[in-house]
Every structure is written in C-alpha cells, then in structure tokens.
Amino acid sequence: MKSIKIKFWGVRGSIPTPGYSTLHYGGNTSCVEVAFKNGPHFILDAGTGIRELGKHLQKLNKPIHSYILLSHFHWDHIQGLPFFRPAFNPKNKFTIIGSDDPAIHLDKIISFQMDPTYFPITIDDMRADISFRSIKEERITLDGVDVQTIYLNHPGYALGFRISYQNSSLIYISDNEPFQQDEETERKKLKSISKEKIEEAFEAYVENKNQNLIEFCEKANLLIHDTQYLEEEYKDKVTWGHSPLNFTVELAMRSKVKQLVLFHHDPDHDDAAIDRIEQLSKKILRSHKSRIACRAAKEGMTIEI
Ligand SMILES: [Zn+2]
Ligand SMILES: [Zn+2]
Numbered sequence: 001m002k003s004i005k006i007k008f009w010g011v012r013g014s015i016p017t018p019g020y021s022t023l024h025y026g027g028n029t030s031c032v033e034v035a036f037k038n039g040p041h042f043i044l045d046a047g048t049g050i051r052e053l054g055k056h057l058q059k060l061n062k063p064i065h066s067y068i069l070l071s072h073f074h075w076d077h078i079q080g081l082p083f084f085r086p087a088f089n090p091k092n093k094f095t096i097i098g099s100d101d102p103a104i105h106l107d108k109i110i111s112f113q114m115d116p117t118y119f120p121i122t123i124d125d126m127r128a129d130i131s132f133r134s135i136k137e138e139r140i141t142l143d144g145v146d147v148q149t150i151y152l153n154h155p156g157y158a159l160g161f162r163i164s165y166q167n168s169s170l171i172y173i174s175d176n177e178p179f180q181q182d183e184e185t186e187r188k189k190l191k192s193i194s195k196e197k198i199e200e201a202f203e204a205y206v207e208n209k210n211q212n213l214i215e216f217c218e219k220a221n222l223l224i225h226d227t228q229y230l231e232e233e234y235k236d237k238v239t240w241g242h243s244p245l246n247f248t249v250e251l252a253m254r255s256k257v258k259q260l261v262l263f264h265h266d267p268d269h270d271d272a273a274i275d276r277i278e279q280l281s282k283k284i285l286r287s288h289k290s291r292i293a294c295r296a297a298k299e300g301m302t303i304e305i
Pocket of ligand 2: 072241
C-alpha cells in the first residue's frame with residue numbers, strides 16, 4: 001500500500017437514498033475510512049455508511065483503535081454512529097474529534113442524538129473506550145498524522161480537514177458552498193440577476209473570498225469536495241451550504257490538486273444525474289487542459305495516495 005488508503009462507505013448528502021435508481025453510487029450518507037501505512041486509522045464522518053464499515057472492522061477480529069473526525073453534526077454526518085457496532089465492544093478505543101457548537105460541547109451534541117426519546121440505547125451503553133476532543137480551526141498531530149482544519153461556508157460550524165502523512169495529503173470538505181452565509185445583500189442580488197451576472201459574481205467570489213480555501217487545498221494529492229448540484233441548480237439553493245460542480249472543479253484547478261473526488265451527492269440525484277455531474281466536471285477540466293483526475297465518489301471505491 002502507498003502512504004494513505006481511502007475507502008468510501010457513504011457518499012450521499014442530506015439523507016440516505018436507498019432504491020433502484022441509486023444502486024451504482026450508493027445511498028448511504030457520508031463516511032470515509034482513511035488508513036495510514038504503519039500508522040493510525042481514521043474515520044471521516046459517521047453517516048449511515050459507518051454501519052457497514054463497523055461490520056467490516058469487526059470481521060478483522062482485532063481490537064479497533066480509531067479517530068472519528070466529524071465535519072459537523074447535521075444528521076447525514078452522525079446518524080450512523082448509534083449503529084456502529086465496534087463502539088459497543090470494550091476492547092475497542094475511539095477518539096471522537098469535532099468542533100463544539102458555541103452553545104453545546106461536543107460530547108453533548110453526540111449524546112443528544114441517543115436521548116431515550118429518539119433512540120432506545122444511550123451513549124453510556126457504548127462499552128468501548130470513547131473520548132472526545134474538541135477542535136477549532138487549528139493544526140494537530142494524531143499518532144504521526146498531521147491534521148489541519150478550516151471552517152467552511154455551511155450552516156453551523158462545519159470543518160474541512162487537510163490530512164498529511166509521509167509525503168501525501170488528502171483534503172476532506174464534505175459540505176461547503178462558494179458564497180458566505182452572512183452575505184445577505186449578495187444573496188438577494190443573486191436571486192434577482194441574470195445567469196451572466198451570477199457567473200461574474202461567482203468568479204469574483206472565487207477570486208477574493210475563497211483564497212484561504214485555495215491555499216488550504218494547495219497541491220494536495222486528493223481533494224474530496226461537496227459537489228451536490230449541477231450549475232443551474234445552485235442559483236435556487238444559494239445559502240443551503242453546498243456547491244455546484246463548476247465551483248468544485250474551479251477550486252481543484254486553482255489549488256492545483258492531483259485528483260478530485262466529487263462527493264456528497266444530492267438525494268434527488270439518481271445514478272444518471274451523478275454520471276452527468278462527473279461528465280460535465282471532466283469536460284471543464286478538459287477545456288482547461290487540466291490533468292487532474294476526476295471521478296464521482298461511489299460506495300466501495302478505494303484510492304491510494
Ligand atoms: Zn452533509
Ligand atoms: Zn451539513
């Protein structure tokens with residue numbers, strides 16, 4: 001294996017989407033496994049994909065030590081956790097890492113979803129050694145792996161991660177959009193202007209406001225980024241916290257990453273719609289003579305960097 005091995009267990013945004021029309025890409029919500037050569041084990045987000053990952057880890061028949069990095073706490077990123085069987089085995093050890101909400105501490109955020117009103121067992125029933133570590137925008141080291149975080153443009157306090165090990169780096173930005181949430185005037189303007197003006201505003205935004213993000217992603221071996229919408233869908237969904245494909249591709253090109261994975265598929269997009277998003281993204285890359293490899297995330301897909 002190369003330095004970092006990434007496996008996708010859940011690639012859907014917002015809500016799980018089982019059914020015949022999503023068989024190819026899969027319907028589970030966000031969960032990505034990251035293994036490091038002779039290093040620790042990470043799980044990025046605990047959407048419904050973590051349930052199958054848990055079953056897989058149990059089959060390995062050895063104690064599981066893992067860092068669970070949560071981008072934020074919308075349902076599609078935590079809902080699988082109560083069904084993650086390794087958390088119930090006292091031989092296992094997990095550190096759950098994420099940003100506090102200013103009003104609620106990380107451990108409370110997680111235990112609330114297992115309140116008896118919503119779920120029959122509580123977080124205290126999880127017999128594994130579970131600890132919590134609150135982080136903000138910062139840089140930390142976890143068993144030799146460098147983890148850098150950035151707050152994203154998404155309702156609430158969502159983090160993006162830059163994970164570096166040996167000479168490889170991976171960026172995980174599951175939920176993010178080009179425009180700032182608090183830009184009320186920008187938002188109003190956008191709703192009433194032409195497609196050309198939106199493109200212009202969009203360009204300006206990418207140019208100015210997303211410079212930090214471009215630097216954060218710079219020259220990574222792999223960028224996994226929110227690509228929930230087709231270009232024409234975004235204009236009705238500004239401030240929802242998700243990106244159209246043209247922004248994601250632009251970000252990948254400007255930050256000169258080597259590979260791009262389109263992630264957090266819209267629950268209303270069937271396999272054909274995601275195929276189309278992938279084709280359109282590749283078309284933009286080709287038109288810029290870019291050599292960035294690009295594909296849509298799919299359950300079961302693995303990438304080594
Ligand atoms: Zn999400
Ligand atoms: Zn979200």
